[in-house]
Amino acid sequence: MALERWFRRKRPTRGDDDASPAGLWLKCSGCHAQIYRKDLVANLYVCPECSHHERMPVDARVEMLADEGSFERWSGSVEPVDALGFVDTEPYRERLTSVQQRAHRPDAIVTGGATLHGIPVALAVMDFSFLGGSMGSVVGEEIARAAERAADEGRALVSVSASGGARMQEGALSLMQMAKTTVALEALSERRLPFISVLSDPTTGGVTASFATLGDLVIAEPGALICFAGPRVIQQTIKQDLPEGFQRSEFLLRKGMLDDVIPRPELKARIAAFTRLLLAGIGTQGVLPAPLPAPAMAPDEATDDPDGAMGSDSDEEAAVRAPAV
Numbered sequence: 403m404a405l406e407r408w409f410r411r412k413r414p415t416r417g418d419d420d421a422s423p424a425g426l427w428l429k430c431s432g433c434h435a436q437i438y439r440k441d442l443v444a445n446l447y448v449c450p451e452c453s454h455h456e457r458m459p460v461d462a463r464v465e466m467l468a469d470e471g472s473f474e475r476w477s478g479s480v481e482p483v484d485a486l487g488f489v490d491t492e493p494y495r496e497r498l499t500s501v502q503q504r505a506h507r508p509d510a511i512v513t514g515g516a517t518l519h520g521i522p523v524a525l526a527v528m529d530f531s532f533l534g535g536s537m538g539s540v541v542g543e544e545i546a547r548a549a550e551r552a553a554d555e556g557r558a559l560v561s562v563s564a565s566g567g568a569r570m571q572e573g574a575l576s577l578m579q580m581a582k583t584t585v586a587l588e589a590l591s592e593r594r595l596p597f598i599s600v601l602s603d604p605t606t607g608g609v610t611a612s613f614a615t616l617g618d619l620v621i622a623e624p625g626a627l628i629c630f631a632g633p634r635v636i637q638q639t640i641k642q643d644l645p646e647g648f649q650r651s652e653f654l655l656r657k658g659m660l661d662d663v664i665p666r667p668e669l670k671a672r673i674a675a676f677t678r679l680l681l682a683g684i685g686t687q688g689v690l691p692a693p694l695p696a697p698a699m700a701p702d703e704a705t706d707d708p709d710g711a712m713g714s715d716s717d718e719e720a721a722v723r724a725p726a727v
């Protein structure tokens with residue numbers, strides 16, 4: 403059974419590479435060139451030969467985005483629990499303990515406050531090396547807390563997703579995080595503070611289906627797999643060949659699912675520019691400008707919508723947001 407095989411596979415992790423002499427050289431998973439590890443790290447984990455974007459460790463990601471010395475960690479105080487007593491090939495509790503010891507963090511996310519080219523932001527960065535970046539109760543809670551604290555402190559929220567989706571070992575508790583993170587983003591929306599969501603390889607399942615695609619701007623790194631169900635599942639279901647580049651960033655940009663695809667070396671400067679632009683439209687204190695007057699409704703249009711249920715809220719919203727864009 404495919405699911406069981408997935409659990410049994412023992413794949414080397416970035417941590418294992420670090421400890422071995424062989425870790426001095428890495429093979430690019432795009433062009434298969436041998437790259438000196440230090441060169442790859444200096445190049446933000448982008449292959450100098452073919453520009454393939456390797457997955458980036460979470461600490462390096464934070465260091466890349468936050469201004470030097472500005473990052474203040476918020477996450478780390480919430481510990482996951484094994485509420486279901488879940489056992490697959492190994493008890494969830496033991497699986498958690500071993501990965502926590504390796505990662506030196508309680509779960510698959512790091513959040514904190516920082517400045518980004520001088521702009522105060524909250525960062526939420528997912529760690530794919532921690533149980534596939536799966537979103538369990540702690541990941542959802544940390545994202546929700548980061549969004550609410552960002553709103554309280556007048557910061558923009560910048561998230562970087564890397565996730566296999568909901569954490570199956572937490573069952574329905576994991577699925578509830580989709581609703582929780584979605585609702586928490588409302589706090590930012592009420593203050594008119596921007597949320598910029600960066601999708602890195604891979605962003606899938608319940609993360610794609612919740613906060614990660616709810617950004618005011620949704621941007622992706624080149625070549626990232628972004629989907630709900632993966633291409634193999636879809637191919638097996640519809641029994642048809644999929645188009646080239648299906649569910650990759652560039653494909654999704656062409657289909658209108660993303661606002662932009664931005665190479666990693668440009669990411670920080672572009673996020674800063676976007677954030678500045680969005681904040682400029684609303685005032686840096688997050689103060690909502692006075693709504694524009696609603697357009698007068700002609701009598702015949704009014705009869706089409708006797709309850710007045712359609713249009714009023716969304717029109718006002720559009721009018722408020724228009725100057726910001």
Ligand SMILES: [Zn+2]
Nearest residue numbers: 430433449452
């Ligand atoms: Zn390469």
